[in-house]
Amino acid sequence: MNSVVLSTTQEIKGGEKLKKLKNNKGFSLVELLIVIAIMGVLAVIAFNMFSGVLGNSKKRADEQQARNIEKAILTYCIDSGDWKLANVYTSSTATSATTVVNDDTKVFLKILMATIYDKNHKEFGPYLSLKDPAQGASDSVNADAYDPQWNSSSGGKYIGYSVKVFPDKQAVKVVPIETGDTKVTLDTTTTP
Known part of the structure; x- marks a missing residue:
């Protein structure tokens, strides 16, 4: 019986010798760089999508x-x-x-977090909850909660x-604004 002995070099046509790799397992450097580049592109796309989602969710909130x-x-x-x-x-x-009309909305929100009285000393509210009940409505943690x-x-x-209050229509309209005055106003001329 003839036994075949494999060596690390083999002869091919023309007398050239070709070295045979002992271990063909694994990826080449080029393959790894391509995969890393694709993952980077996907990460950038995902980050941009999620950053837009975060902004939209804050607007909706x-x-x-x-x-x-x-x-x-x-x-x-x-x-x-x-x-x-x-x-x-x-x-x-x-x-x-307390004058709340034409005053800053934030002042009125602080008032709504506490008990409100009328001229006959009847109690109303509070109508907005405190973020930290251990603190007062004027403390920064509660004042900034809204x-x-x-x-x-x-x-x-x-x-x-x-904040616009429509006394004749018995309605209230509150909207977040980008510019202008953050004031409480009465509107007797338009509909909400």
């Missing part, structure tokens, strides 16, 4: 927050009958009403909320 604020103001107006926001007292011993999430510090454009 601010729109939902505006609806919650709207419901809180509407509930106060229905409970108290104060559609012109002229009888907002911040304590039972206050002798004059700030828009899609703001300039997170790549967004909202600066606050515009």
Whole structure:
């Protein structure tokens, strides 16, 4: 019986010798670089898609927050009958009403987080919940709880909320805004 001995070199036509690799397993460097490049492109595409999703979700959260604020103001107006926001007292011993019309919306939101009184010392609210009940409504953790999430510090454009109360229609409209005044206004001329 003839036995065949394999060596690490074989002769091919023309007398050239070809070295045979002992281990043909694994990927070449070019193959690995191509796979890494494809994964990088996919990662960039996925990152861009998800960053847009995050911005859109923050915008939607601010729109939902505006609806919650709207419901809180509407509930106060229905409970108290104060559609012109002229009888907002911040304590039972206050002798004059707090001016909320043409004031900053954030001030009114702080008032809605606490108990509100009318001129007869009747209690209403609170209509908005505190983020940290151990703190007061004016503390920064609670005062900033209703700030828009899609703001300039997170790549967004909202600066606050515009609040319009329509006393004649008994309606309230709150929207997040990008420019303008974040004030509480009464509107007796237009519909909501």
